Amino acid sequence: MAERRSETLRAIGDVEKRTLFANILASAAIIGLSQTLPNATAFYLPALLRFVVIFLSAIVYTRIRRELGVNAPTMTTIYFGVFVSLLGGLSWGLLLLPVMLEPVLHAASFMIFGAILVCVSLISSNTSSAPHMWVPFILSFLASALAGLAMDAGPLALQFGLGLTIVVAVLTLFSFGTAKQSIRAADMLVENRRLGEELADALSHAEFLAKRDPLTGLYNRRAVFEYRNHENARNDRAHVMLIDIDRFKQVNDRFGHDLGDRLLVAIATVIRDTLRELPGETHYAARLGGEEFAIFLDLSEEAEASAFAECVRMKIERVAFEFSMPEGLATASIGLSHLDRGEPIAHSLQRADTALYEAKNAGRNNVRSRDRELAA
Known part of the structure; x- marks a missing residue:
């Protein structure tokens, strides 16, 4: 279990490292599109939080990769990662709220809505094999969005809330399937490593026996x-x-x-x-x-x-x-x-x-x- 957890965390960290620029670019594009909407100022605080989360996530996964590389304890970093996941879900939920609270018939509005759901889906899919990262993220995203809709109580709040809940439920089912695949891959990697170690030990033992007397350990x-x-x-x-x-x-x-x-x-x-x-x-x-x-x-x-x-x-x-x-x-x-x-x-x-x-x-x-x- 410990080896599996290490491998899944390493895989998540590697994906986060490779997609860091895409994450920044997607967030910047969403925020840029938001400035074409009438309520552009409503996106300022979520935009700031979004970039803070990107910076903190990069720190968390860099530390995780480094600690796994030297077999150092990772629990402190993981606890910090849980907090960052909460902030990450909150940042996406807050970015989505202005679109749902003040819906306008504008191309940018639809593009922002779709882009946020795609980004949340990708992050959820990547972190699904690590429940301590995925659960805080998805719950924080849904809770922040639903809480904002409940406070507004506008004519479309119920429809938006119900639709978003259904989307998150479908996303959760998809994430479960992705998690199983990731865990199976981690198990296979761990098993292959163990087989490799056992093979290396067997070869080393065979080489030892080829030159050594098994009773005394002297040469034969x-x-x-x-x-x-x-x-x-x-x-x-x-x-x-x-x-x-x-x-x-x-x-x-x-x-x-x-x-x-x-x-x-x-x-x-x-x-x-x-x-x-x-x-x-x-x-x-x-x-x-x-x-x-x-x-x-x-x-x-x-x-x-x-x-x-x-x-x-x-x-x-x-x-x-x-x-x-x-x-x-x-x-x-x-x-x-x-x-x-x-x-x-x-x-x-x-x-x-x-x-x-x-x-x-x-x-x-x-x-x-x-x-x-x-x-x-």
């Missing part, structure tokens, strides 16, 4: 091999870590997959937080599958990469302790290898995998570097 295997994030590295030589959580199958078998998943999430959080401590934004971590993780380090020095790997190992060991894991469960065996620019990352991962198995054969929960052994 596809991001490593297809999107090749490592190609954004600053250094010509970087390093790759391969992490395997020790005896993770026993963790699932003994404590259940739910705890195993929570353990993996905690380990991923540790990896992510530790990476954030490094300078630069080209490092990243990925879950390759199961309990196996990979970390790309945009560090050229093997000593720095080994120190980082040892830091990660110690933090994962702390996570295992916090989860009350028995000794030897949920610690990390880590293999480390270099990655030269232009080299397929699969080659580096293969070397890191060899180092990882050496870490497992050495008793698990330790770091082994393939580079160090090759250098030796």
Whole structure:
């Protein structure tokens, strides 16, 4: 409902903005024609009120458009708009009164009468989807005209009053139909916007899942091999870590997959937080599958990469302790290898995998570097 109201107000404001010059021109034409009638002075006060209302309406709808544009509250402006709508209906009613109170057989008289009814019809049609604007306008117009006729009590007052009431009743029925159409259009616009937002969210989620592991939020295997994030590295030589959580199958078998998943999430959080401590934004971590993780380090020095790997190992060991894991469960065996620019990352991962198995054969929960052994 709030979105619908905003859209209808925005639409009314846009129409008012586009028709402001036509509104001024029509009012000026009516007032100009009135000066050819014998009772021209009777139009002075309504003419002044009419231009005041045009000025105030422009302020109201300009503020409404601005407030809707920045999602600011509009209630104060709307309350002021209700007052301006009352004045608007009053101004048209007062312009119509001299024609009905002192009818003369003059072309300008008929033109003024018809032009006022056309203008009232257009304004009523535009504002009908906003009852708080439309109802004060139409009631003020009819009440001011009927009150003036009642005070005069001339020979044609009853006929004019009855005819004007019928015209307003027909205009009201037409306005109801216009309002339904405007509200339906606003509903469709709101629904289309929501569908667009849902589609954007779905596409964003699909893009996230294309690169991210849904459990841990780290990059997935596809991001490593297809999107090749490592190609954004600053250094010509970087390093790759391969992490395997020790005896993770026993963790699932003994404590259940739910705890195993929570353990993996905690380990991923540790990896992510530790990476954030490094300078630069080209490092990243990925879950390759199961309990196996990979970390790309945009560090050229093997000593720095080994120190980082040892830091990660110690933090994962702390996570295992916090989860009350028995000794030897949920610690990390880590293999480390270099990655030269232009080299397929699969080659580096293969070397890191060899180092990882050496870490497992050495008793698990330790770091082994393939580079160090090759250098030796």
